[in-house]
Amino acid sequence: MDNLRLLSASTVLFFQILLLTKIRSQPLMDNVDQQRSNFHTDMKIDKMKTLLNDFEDRLEKMTLQLKTVQANKDSLYGKYDDLMRMYSTGETPEDETIDTICSRHPELIMQTSNDCHTYYNCSGDTVLFGRGPMYNVWPSKYKHECHYPLVFSTETLQCENYTDVDCGSRFLPTWACLYFRNQCMGSHCTPCDVTFPNCENKSDGLWPQPSKGFSPWYMICENNRTLRTGQCPNDEEWSATSFPYNGECVHIFAIPSDYDSNGLLPSCKGKVDGNYQYKERCDAFYKCENGMASAIKCPQNTIFDSVKRSCEVGGMCS
Known part of the structure; x- marks a missing residue:
């Protein structure tokens, strides 16, 4: 009876401890759940911040590109306005008049009247660098010349590949030596036709x-x-x-x-069809067929046998 009473008391004590443990651990579990929820929330916020920053960077780059395009467009329109104003007054740029015209139209960029590879640019000094005193005859610092094989485009107002430009009646050079910048002007320079x-x-x-x-x-x-x-x-x-x-x-x-005369393939004129030995070497031969000669290399470890007229291992080549 005493044992039964003791067992009952122990059982009651066990459940009391279990209940107390659960009651005390519940806040801890709730705290863990809350921290997990906060962690996931923070991750979502960080991800949203990253996406937002990326979007702002792309937007800033696009805005900069649009500003650049607009600036180029405004500049191009300004150059065309200068061109129209000049034409309206009857002015025609030539080598003899371009300096005066550029003083009144500093934004002017346009073709020369005769050549497709030259143009006038009133906004700065020419990029034409010479190789001798003859470059002093270049008519103006405002006259420019494209690099071969580029030519001047009246659409883009810059040098473009010749395949993308309609030169009309203007002279279109095909040889680099027809470009002034490539000509040999000094006594010790390499002739243009050697370089080009x-x-x-x-x-x-x-x-x-x-x-x-x-x-x-x-x-x-x-x-x-x-x-x-x-x-x-x-x-x-x-x-x-x-x-x-x-x-x-x-x-x-x-x-x-x-x-x-420096070639080493002999002529087959007057020779019957067949294989013939090179006088310079034994590891090859030339074949005559219908008066035409062709060079043939012997396989490795064979030589042309002058008697059998074929490549042989240990062949006899005279």
């Missing part, structure tokens, strides 16, 4: 540079203009120098001697 080989009257593609003679130097032509120049690389398979020939870089053993 001429592609006029040549079809599009790769050509030898005329001033270099028989050499690896080439030029790339397009629309009668020289796009770029360069030097043919060595042919690694043939271990030989390459040269411009028929629109591509070709090793010297594939360049016919009939084309240039």
Whole structure:
């Protein structure tokens, strides 16, 4: 009976402790829930602040871009207004009159009357830098010249690619040496045609540079203009120098001697079809077919057998 009473008392005490623990822990749990809610709220606020800052940055950049566009537009309109006022008074800019005209129209930018690659700019000194005393003949600090192959656009009032400009009746130069800035004016400067080989009257593609003679130097032509120049690389398979020939870089053993005396591909004129040995080397041969010669390299570890007339391992090459 005493044991039963003791058990009952212990049970009551246990539940009292459990109830007390729950009562005391409830505020702590409520505090944790509140902190979790505050944490998520703070995260949302921080995210909104970040998005808002990004939006403000983009808005500021767009506003700056719009101001720049508007400023350029106002400047362009101002230049056109100057141009219209000048035309209304019957003034026509020429090299002899441009200094006087610029004094009255400081914002004027316009084409020259004859050339598509030159223009007048009354807002500042010319950017044309010379290479000798002959540049003293340049008529005015207000006359400018585009860089090759750019020409002056009457729409944008600046130098643009020649493909984007209608020059009308104005002279459109295709060779860089027709630009004043590229001409050799001194006694010790490099001639212009050496620096800028001429592609006029040549079809599009790769050509030898005329001033270099028989050499690896080439030029790339397009629309009668020289796009770029360069030097043919060595042919690694043939271990030989390459040269411009028929629109591509070709090793010297594939360049016919009939084309240039420096070429090492013999002529097949008067020869029957077949394979023939180069006198300069045994690891290759040239093939004659219908009077045309072609260069052929022997496979690795073989040489051209002058008797069998084919590439052989251990072949006999005379």
